[in-house]
Amino acid sequence: MVIIDVLMKIFMESGFAAFFEEPRYLFMILIACFLLYLGIRKKYEPLLMIPIAFGMLLANLPRTGITEGLIHYLSLGVEYGIYPSLVFLGTGAMTDFGPLIANPSSLIMGAGAQFGIFTAFLMALVLGFEPNVAAAIGVIGGADGPTAILTASKLAMDYLPAIAIAAYSYMALIPMIQPPIMRLLTTEDERKIVMKQARTVSKSEKIIFPIVVTIFVALLIPDTAPLVGMLMFGNLLKESGLTDRLSDTAQNALTNTVVIFLGISVGAKAIATTFLTLRTIEIVILGLIAFSFSTAGGLMLGKIMCKLTGGKVNPLIGSAGVSAVPMAARVSQSEGQKANPGNFLLMHAMGPNVAGVIGSAVAAGFMLKIFGS
Amino acid sequence: MSFGQALMIALSGFITVFLMLVILWGLIVAINKVTSSFIKEPEVKKAPRRTPAARPAPAPAAEAVETEKKTYGGEIKLFNVDEKTAACIMAIISDETKIPLDQLIFRSIKAVE
Structure with missing residues (x-):
C-alpha cells in the first residue's frame, strides 16, 4: 500500500497530472512539436523556428518553473528590445548596400512594399484589436522578424509570440506566397525585361552611407535609432575594412548567440492560457494579408518605375522590397528567369530588398512614435 | 479611435x-x-584585354601544365570582366546548380561581345 501511495504521490505532483487540470498545455506541446517539425523537416527558417518552438515546448511543460528562472532573465533582452537591435547589428555586418547605392531609386520600391503594414493595421482595428496591438500586428507586413519582435515587445507584449511566429512563418513561406501575386500583377513582357548592370560603387560611398543614414534617420524619427543605428553600425564595421574581427563577431558569434536567446525567449512567451485564443488565429491571418499587400505594394511601385524609365526596370524586383533578405530577392530572380532564362535580377533585386529593411524600420519607428507610451 | x-x-x-x-x-x-x-x-586593377596582336606565343607544354595547376589552386582568369561581376556570376552559378562555391572550380570567365 505504501509503495502505491508513494507512486501516486509522485504522479500527482508530476507534470503529467497537471495535464488533467489544464489540458491546453498538452495542446501547446503538440503545437511546439509541429513547429519543430516545420523547422527541422520542412526547413522553415530553422535558425529561429527551432529555438522558438523549443522555448514554447519548455514553457508549456507544467510545474517546471523554468519561466520564472532562466527564461525570465533571458526574456529581459526581448522586453528591453536588446536582442532585435543586436540581430540588426549582425544583419548590417552581413549586408552589402552596394546595389542600393548604385540604384537609389530602389528605395521607392522598398517604401511601396511597406503598404501591407498599414493595410493590416487598419484591418486589425476593424477586427477590434487595440490600436497599439493593431500597429504591432501591421509590422508583420514588413517581413522583418527583429523589427516585428521589437515593435511587439513595446506595443503588444501579450501578443509577441503570435506575432513573432506569424512573421517568421511567412518569411519562410515567401517562395510560396509571393510568386502567384507576382504573376497576377505583372505581364509576361514585364517579367522578361532584362535590366542593365548597375554602376560600380566606390569604397568611400559605402563607408559614408551608413554614417549619413544613421545621423539622418535617427534624428528625424528617433524611435528608429536602436534598429537603424545598429544596422548601420554593423555595416560600417564591414565596410570600413579595418574592423574585420568585429565584423566577423557581429556576423557570426554574436548573431548566433542572440538568435538562440531571442528564439527561446519569444517561444517561452507562448503560454497556453494566452496563446490558445481566437486572437492568435486572427493575427496569423492578418500577417498573411500584410505580407500579400506588401508584396503587391512593391510590385505596383515596380510597375510605376518600369513605366517612368521606359521599360528599363523589371517590376519583379519590387516584390523584394518586403525585406526578408535575401529570400525575397531570390524569388524575384527565380520568377524573372522563368519568364526569360537569360534574366539575372538577383543583384538588382537586392536594392529594394535592403531598402525594405530600412523602410520597415522607419514604419516601425513611426508606429512606436504614435502608439508607444 | x-x-x-x-x-x-x-x-x-x-x-x-x-x-x-x-x-x-x-x-x-x-x-x-x-x-x-x-x-x-584607388585605381581598380582590371584584367588585361586580350587582343590578337597582344596574344602571347603558345607556352611550352610543361608551362601549360603548371598554369593549369595554378588555376585549380583557386586563380581565375578574367577576360574583360571586373572582379565584382565575376563574383556575381560565380554566386549565381552556385545558386542555380546548388553546388557550394568551395566545391566549384572556375578556370576563367570571359565576356562575350
Whole structure:
C-alpha cells in the first residue's frame, strides 16, 4: 500500500497530472512539436523556428518553473528590445548596400512594399484589436522578424509570440506566397525585361552611407535609432575594412548567440492560457494579408518605375522590397528567369530588398512614435 | 479611435516612410557627387584585354601544365570582366546548380561581345 501511495504521490505532483487540470498545455506541446517539425523537416527558417518552438515546448511543460528562472532573465533582452537591435547589428555586418547605392531609386520600391503594414493595421482595428496591438500586428507586413519582435515587445507584449511566429512563418513561406501575386500583377513582357548592370560603387560611398543614414534617420524619427543605428553600425564595421574581427563577431558569434536567446525567449512567451485564443488565429491571418499587400505594394511601385524609365526596370524586383533578405530577392530572380532564362535580377533585386529593411524600420519607428507610451 | 482617425494615421505613416526613403535617395545621390568630386578612389586593377596582336606565343607544354595547376589552386582568369561581376556570376552559378562555391572550380570567365 505504501509503495502505491508513494507512486501516486509522485504522479500527482508530476507534470503529467497537471495535464488533467489544464489540458491546453498538452495542446501547446503538440503545437511546439509541429513547429519543430516545420523547422527541422520542412526547413522553415530553422535558425529561429527551432529555438522558438523549443522555448514554447519548455514553457508549456507544467510545474517546471523554468519561466520564472532562466527564461525570465533571458526574456529581459526581448522586453528591453536588446536582442532585435543586436540581430540588426549582425544583419548590417552581413549586408552589402552596394546595389542600393548604385540604384537609389530602389528605395521607392522598398517604401511601396511597406503598404501591407498599414493595410493590416487598419484591418486589425476593424477586427477590434487595440490600436497599439493593431500597429504591432501591421509590422508583420514588413517581413522583418527583429523589427516585428521589437515593435511587439513595446506595443503588444501579450501578443509577441503570435506575432513573432506569424512573421517568421511567412518569411519562410515567401517562395510560396509571393510568386502567384507576382504573376497576377505583372505581364509576361514585364517579367522578361532584362535590366542593365548597375554602376560600380566606390569604397568611400559605402563607408559614408551608413554614417549619413544613421545621423539622418535617427534624428528625424528617433524611435528608429536602436534598429537603424545598429544596422548601420554593423555595416560600417564591414565596410570600413579595418574592423574585420568585429565584423566577423557581429556576423557570426554574436548573431548566433542572440538568435538562440531571442528564439527561446519569444517561444517561452507562448503560454497556453494566452496563446490558445481566437486572437492568435486572427493575427496569423492578418500577417498573411500584410505580407500579400506588401508584396503587391512593391510590385505596383515596380510597375510605376518600369513605366517612368521606359521599360528599363523589371517590376519583379519590387516584390523584394518586403525585406526578408535575401529570400525575397531570390524569388524575384527565380520568377524573372522563368519568364526569360537569360534574366539575372538577383543583384538588382537586392536594392529594394535592403531598402525594405530600412523602410520597415522607419514604419516601425513611426508606429512606436504614435502608439508607444 | 475612429476608423477615420486610423485611416489618417495609416496614410501619414505610409507618406512618412515614402518621404524618408525619397530623402535618402537624395542623400545617396549627394554622397555620390561628393565622393566623385573630392575623394580620389584607388585605381581598380582590371584584367588585361586580350587582343590578337597582344596574344602571347603558345607556352611550352610543361608551362601549360603548371598554369593549369595554378588555376585549380583557386586563380581565375578574367577576360574583360571586373572582379565584382565575376563574383556575381560565380554566386549565381552556385545558386542555380546548388553546388557550394568551395566545391566549384572556375578556370576563367570571359565576356562575350
